Amino acid sequence: MSTKNEVFKSEAAHLEEAAFSAGYVPGTDAERKLVRRIDMRLLPMLWVMYILNYLDRTNIGNAKVAGMQTDLKLTSNDYATALSVFFVGYLLNEIPSNLVLTRSRPSIFLPCIMLLWGSITIAFMGIHDLGALIAVRFILGCIEAGFFPGVMFLMSCWYKPFEMGKRMALFYTASLMAGAFGGVLGGAITSGMEGVGGVRGWHWLFGIEGIATVVVASLAFFVLPDFPHNTKFLTGEERALAVLRLVTAEGSKPRLSHKEAFMSAVKNWHTWLLTVSYMGISGSGTISYFFPTLMLSLGYTGTMANYMTAPIYAAALVVSVCVGYSSDHFNEKPFHVLGATIIAGISFIITATVPNDAVKYTFILFGGCGIWSAVPLCLSYCLANFKNNETRAVAIAIINGLGNTASIYGAYIWPANSAPSFTLGFACTTAFVLFGGICTVINRFCVGDLSLRTQAQDDEDEEARNAHQKGAEGKAVHDDAASV
Incomplete structure (x- = not known):
C-alpha cells in the first residue's frame, strides 16, 4: 500500500510540475x-x-x-x-x-x-x-x-468570489423547492x-x-x-x-489556530456589519412562515391557501438564479443586494396600502422574489470579505448563526389580531429588508469594490502564485532525486 501511495504521489508531483511550469493563465x-x-x-x-x-x-x-x-x-x-x-x-x-x-x-x-x-x-x-x-x-x-x-x-x-453568486443562488433554490x-x-x-x-x-x-x-x-x-489540494476525483494536474x-497572498500565509481564527473574525468589524445586514434580510424572510395565513386574508381557503404559496416560491427560484448570474457577470454583489431589497421593500409597502386582493398577491410575490434574491447574494458577498480560510469559516458561522435568530423574533411581528391588513408585519418586514440592503452597501463603500483589487494586491497574489509554483517545482525535483 505504501509503495502504491509513493507512486501516486510521484506521478502527481510530475503533473503538478507540468501545470505550474506553464504558469497560471x-x-x-x-x-x-x-x-x-x-x-x-x-x-x-x-x-x-x-x-x-x-x-x-x-x-x-x-x-x-x-x-x-x-x-x-x-x-x-x-x-x-x-x-x-x-x-x-x-x-x-x-x-x-x-x-x-x-x-x-x-x-x-x-x-x-x-x-x-x-x-x-x-x-x-x-x-x-x-x-x-x-x-x-x-x-x-x-x-x-x-x-x-x-x-x-x-x-x-x-x-473565486465572482463565481460564487450564481452558484449560491442555485444552491439556495433548494430551500425554495422544499x-x-x-x-x-x-x-x-x-x-x-x-x-x-x-x-x-x-x-x-x-x-x-x-x-x-x-x-x-x-x-x-x-x-x-x-x-482542492486533497480531493481524489481530480488528476494531479487538475488539483x-x-x-x-x-492562491492569494493572504491565503498562502500560515494557518491560524482555532483561537487565532476566532479572534481574527471577532475583531474584524466587517463581521459585525455584515451580521447586522444579514439579520435584516433574513428577518424579512420570516414572512414565508405566514404565507398560508396571508393567503387566507386574501380570500383563499383550505387547501387552496397552501397551493397559492407555490407560485411565490417558483417565481423566487427563477428570479434569484437570474440575479445570481447577473451578479457574477458584472462581478458585483452589494448593489444587486440593494436593488433586490428595494424591490422587496416597495412591494410590501404597496401590499400593505392597496385594498385590491389581486394586487396584494402580485406584490407579495414580487416581495418574495426580492428577499430570496438578496439572501444568497448577501451570503456570497460575506464570503468574499475574508480571504483567510480559518477566519472566513468563523466569520460566516457568526453571520449565519446570528442571522438565523431572526426566526425567533420574526415570529412575533405577525399577530393574529392584526389581520387582515397585517400592518405591523409588513412594516417590520419592509424596515428589515431595506436596513439589510443599506448595511451591505455601507460595507461596500468601507472596503471598496472587491472585484477591483489594487495593483499592490494583484502583485502580492502573483508573487504568492510564483512562490507556490517554485515550491511545487522544487518538490518535484527533490522527488526525482530521491527516486534516483
Whole structure:
C-alpha cells in the first residue's frame, strides 16, 4: 500500500510540475473544464442535501396541523418554544462546527452531520410529550448547525468570489423547492400513512423523511469532494490548477489556530456589519412562515391557501438564479443586494396600502422574489470579505448563526389580531429588508469594490502564485532525486 501511495504521489508531483511550469493563465479551456467538472460533482449533491436539511427542520409545522399539537397537548407557547429552541442549538454550535471542518475532510464531515440529523429526525417517531420534543429539537439544531455554513465555506474553497453568486443562488433554490412542495409532500405522507402499523401519520412524516436523509447521506460519502489540494476525483494536474487559481497572498500565509481564527473574525468589524445586514434580510424572510395565513386574508381557503404559496416560491427560484448570474457577470454583489431589497421593500409597502386582493398577491410575490434574491447574494458577498480560510469559516458561522435568530423574533411581528391588513408585519418586514440592503452597501463603500483589487494586491497574489509554483517545482525535483 505504501509503495502504491509513493507512486501516486510521484506521478502527481510530475503533473503538478507540468501545470505550474506553464504558469497560471485565467480563463483557459483547461480551467473552464475544471470548473464544469467541479460543478457537476459538487452542486447537485449539495442541492439535494439542502432540500432534506430544510424539510427536516420545517416538517414540525406539517406535523403540528396533522395532529401533533393535539396528541402532545401543546399550547401556542409550547409550540413556539419547540420552534425557538432549535435555533438556540443552531447558534451555539455553528462556530465549533466550522472550525472542525477546516481541519477535517468535507467528504466525511458533511455526510456525517447529515447522517446524524437524519437519525435524529427518525427519533421524532418516539416523541410522546413536550419535554422530549424540546430536547430532540435542541439536539437537531446543534447537529444541523454545521451544514449550511459548512457548505458555504467548502464552496468558497473551490470557487473565486465572482463565481460564487450564481452558484449560491442555485444552491439556495433548494430551500425554495422544499418550501414550495414540502407542504404537499407532508400532507401526502400524513394522510396516506395515518394509522399504518398503529402509528399516527405525523410520526410517519418524521420517519420517512429521516430515512430519506440517511440514504442520501450514505451516498454523499462517495460523491462529495474534499478541498482542492486533497480531493481524489481530480488528476494531479487538475488539483494543481484548482489550487493555483485560488492562491492569494493572504491565503498562502500560515494557518491560524482555532483561537487565532476566532479572534481574527471577532475583531474584524466587517463581521459585525455584515451580521447586522444579514439579520435584516433574513428577518424579512420570516414572512414565508405566514404565507398560508396571508393567503387566507386574501380570500383563499383550505387547501387552496397552501397551493397559492407555490407560485411565490417558483417565481423566487427563477428570479434569484437570474440575479445570481447577473451578479457574477458584472462581478458585483452589494448593489444587486440593494436593488433586490428595494424591490422587496416597495412591494410590501404597496401590499400593505392597496385594498385590491389581486394586487396584494402580485406584490407579495414580487416581495418574495426580492428577499430570496438578496439572501444568497448577501451570503456570497460575506464570503468574499475574508480571504483567510480559518477566519472566513468563523466569520460566516457568526453571520449565519446570528442571522438565523431572526426566526425567533420574526415570529412575533405577525399577530393574529392584526389581520387582515397585517400592518405591523409588513412594516417590520419592509424596515428589515431595506436596513439589510443599506448595511451591505455601507460595507461596500468601507472596503471598496472587491472585484477591483489594487495593483499592490494583484502583485502580492502573483508573487504568492510564483512562490507556490517554485515550491511545487522544487518538490518535484527533490522527488526525482530521491527516486534516483
